[in-house]
Amino acid sequence: MDDKFHLLNHIRGNDDSIVIWLFNIGVEKKWNGIDSIIRDDKENTIVNHIEEINLLVTKKQDYMILRKPPLDSFVESLLDNGYEKPNFLCPKCEDETKSISELVLEDTELLDSLKKISSLKNVYFVPYGISDDEMEIAKACGLTLVGGTTKRSREVNNKIFSKEVAKKMELPRAKDFMCHNVDEIRESYDKLCKDYSKIIIKMPCNSSGQGMWIVDSEKKLKTVCMIIDRMSRTQNVEEWLVEGWIDKTLDLNIQVYVSEYGEVETFSVKEQIIEGTLYVGSVIPARINDEQYKDCIEYGNRIGHYLYEQGYTGVFGIDALVDLNGTVIPIIEINGRFTLSTYLSFVDVKYPHKMSYCFYLRAHGTCECSYDIVLKQLKNEQMLLEQQTCCFIYNAATLDSGLADGNVRLFCMLTGGEFESLDNQKKYIDKVLNTIVRGGT
């Protein structure tokens, strides 16, 4: 690299480097060759278009590769809320079954544009996660890739690796067993039940709640074993992680950046709202005390240095929790890539001393829905008062009812007030959204 590039300094507006951003969500499929067992094309299409969330961290000199350019009204709202509009680059082909990186690699004009940009000074390529495809784009276009390699990313994302890190670093953690079949899983369940009220079974390469089950009864265990048996028929999963469930007061997400030069910075601690095993939102700042916050920063930095020693660089996230005694349990799992939470990490800089609740809502209906319709309705309902700082929609494309056959997803940030009041506003917005898609009054 020409100068000492530091991604966080760039996002904070402290350098004039140019970053080419790529939101290649779903990169885990490339690492493991494992896809969801049940195919849900509409869901995949929606997920593809969460890409606009990346615009919460781009700078005006940057380039963002998107499947579709965002709506003018959405860009206007971003600018009104203090975000910056980068240059947009879009592949010609709109095939939703292909990853964004595959679309880039097939688009010679776009590759040529990237080559031209790479000849400028201090240009860096920052994808959501790194697989062979992103490495190939970087190589083909002469771009400096920020982050590790496919191999390192795949290793760091493995749930067994997370447990090994916790063990080697002697961090507080739950008891666990590695199992190779359902008989071993049943045995581990019996052992763990002596110390824990529930257990959690994880496929080592799971993501977004797929391949992860909370088991609190023999009946549930039987069902999960049936699913695992079923999965073994078509997917090559050799090991399963079975661990005790730690009762918690809240979930946390810790974001860490490791530069190419080994500088480690824990840059965000957020409270996560989880339903079952699925992430549904973030509360910023996390409702933890100073001591717990200090522990999170310390754990993040220690783990960052450890991963650097193992050859990992770039952004990673740690899912953690606070147990019933108030102790921070730092590694539930490590994500060696960006997560949706990463892009929300700088919200507190924009709204210091205020609480923000970022969440998403799903809706499905037969009536027309779009970003503009939802925005208009929220304005009518006086939800966008206070110069839009109280309610900000941070992804427009997923509100288009034409995108996934009437399935829409609203990504919203509510800022100001106590959590209970923000949560009530969330419920109200849910009603507004459902009224739009279902045509009620």
Added chain:
Amino acid sequence: MMEEYLKNVLMEVLELDESTIEEIDNESDLIELGLDSLKAIELVVYIENEYDVAVDDDDLLIDNLATINNIINLINRYKD
């Protein structure tokens, strides 16, 4: 019979209460009731065990499980 079995399974997989399950008919949208790819695999294993069928990967589409009628059609295709 098949409908009754499926409603019982859906009640468990989707964690629905009895009044909700009584209200749904064979064309009710199960995705609106919370069916997603995580819950769908649970539904599939129940169906395969109960009816002694093995659904091909190509048929493991959320749309094939989105209503009770769709599920019945899927099972019948394999039973035949």
